Amino acid sequence: MRFVHFAIFFLICKMFFSQENDGYGVNLPKFYKQKLHFGFTLAGNQTDFRVITVKNSIFPDTLIKTDGQYNRYQIKRIYSRPGPGFAIGLVADFRLHEYLRLRHTPSISFASRRIEYFLSNSTFDTTRIFQKTVESTFLIFPIELKVQSKRLQNFSAYVIGSGGYIMDLASRKKTAGVSSGSAYQLDDNLKLKRDDFFYGGGTGVDFYLTYFKLGFEIKIFSGTRNLLRKENNIFSNSLDRVNSRMVIFTVTFEG
Numbered sequence: 152m153r154f155v156h157f158a159i160f161f162l163i164c165k166m167f168f169s170q171e172n173d174g175y176g177v178n179l180p181k182f183y184k185q186k187l188h189f190g191f192t193l194a195g196n197q198t199d200f201r202v203i204t205v206k207n208s209i210f211p212d213t214l215i216k217t218d219g220q221y222n223r224y225q226i227k228r229i230y231s232r233p234g235p236g237f238a239i240g241l242v243a244d245f246r247l248h249e250y251l252r253l254r255h256t257p258s259i260s261f262a263s264r265r266i267e268y269f270l271s272n273s274t275f276d277t278t279r280i281f282q283k284t285v286e287s288t289f290l291i292f293p294i295e296l297k298v299q300s301k302r303l304q305n306f307s308a309y310v311i312g313s314g315g316y317i318m319d320l321a322s323r324k325k326t327a328g329v330s331s332g333s334a335y336q337l338d339d340n341l342k343l344k345r346d347d348f349f350y351g352g353g354t355g356v357d358f359y360l361t362y363f364k365l366g367f368e369i370k371i372f373s374g375t376r377n378l379l380r381k382e383n384n385i386f387s388n389s390l391d392r393v394n395s396r397m398v399i400f401t402v403t404f405e406g
Contacts, residue, residue: 178305178359183246190242190364190405196397198262198287199233201373203392211385215270215279224270224279226389232282236262238291242403252297254311260289262397266341268386283341283386288320293351293372305359310352311370317347317395341387342380347395349374355401366403372396 182188204210210226240258247253263286270279293315300308322345355368374395381387 176304178361179364182359182364183249186246188242188244188405190244190403192238192240192242192256192258192401192403194238194240194258194260194399194401196236196238196260196262196399197233198236198264198395198397200231200264200266200285201392201394201396202229202231202266202390203394204229205389205391211388213270213385222272222277224272224277226268226385227271227278228269229389230267230269232265232267234263234265236260238289238399238401240291242405244297244405250299250301252299254295254297256293256295258291260287260291260397262287262289266386266393268389281386285341285343286321290318290320291372292316293349299357302359307357307359308355309357309368310354311368312352313370313372314350315348317349317372317374319343319345319347342382343378343393344376344380347374347376347378349395349397353399362406364403364405366401366405368401368403370399370401372399 212223212225214221215224238258238260240256243255245253263284265285266283268281268283270281271277293313295311295313297309297311322343349372351370351372353368353370355366357364357366372395376394377392378395379387379390379393
């Protein structure tokens with residue numbers, strides 16, 4: 152964390168002491184004369200799962216104690232509920248061509264998601280809802296290709312294609328514990344794998360200010376791996392695949 156604080160401090164100082172203006176209202180006219188630029192990012196995100204349930208089979212059931220006696224309930228529906236999060240990161244931008252950049256934007260992201268299970272008894276007159284919350288701390292390592300429009304005064308637009316690797320630092324906590332394997336499994340955790348690979352894309356705009364370049368962008372990441380770690384409980388056995396999805400709104404500062 153000391154390195155991150157130092158890097159942010161260095162970039163802010165660089166931005167404030169390297170301002171440019173051509174005298175005609177165009178800020179930073181020589182911004183892309185340099186091959187390499189650095190910066191940092193602040194982001195808000197919304198994450199959820201793409202859930203695929205077990206095909207051509209009956210969902211598993213379990214026992215739930217109601218009014219002093221156990222009744223058998225079966226899963227009827229499963230939904231993914233998105234949750235908000237935030238991230239901070241760094242930017243390294245390399246000019247490949249006049250309007251083509253190669254970017255590396257590593258970040259640390261904090262997120263929370265839920266999978267919601269609806270259970271009913273055999274007569275369908277009683278419904279119970281159980282939520283399994285998955286909290287994650289991601290290290291995200293994307294490689295991005297940025298195609299930028301021709302600059303119009305202090306404004307330009309761009310599109311981004313990206314791919315990369317995600318590590319969930321909280322996965323060890325999720326995999327802790329052993330499934331009971333019994334009929335009454337309501338306290339069992341939903342366990343996910345640590346590593347994922349993703350692809351994505353997005354769009355954004357850049358504003359060239361007096362002291363630095365300010366960018367706003369929105370991106371979508373889709374995970375490629377099945378993150379589900381199979382366990383012998385109703386919450387795991389009712390799922391076939393669990394893939395990660397993330398929508399990110401990012402503010403970038405580059406000097």
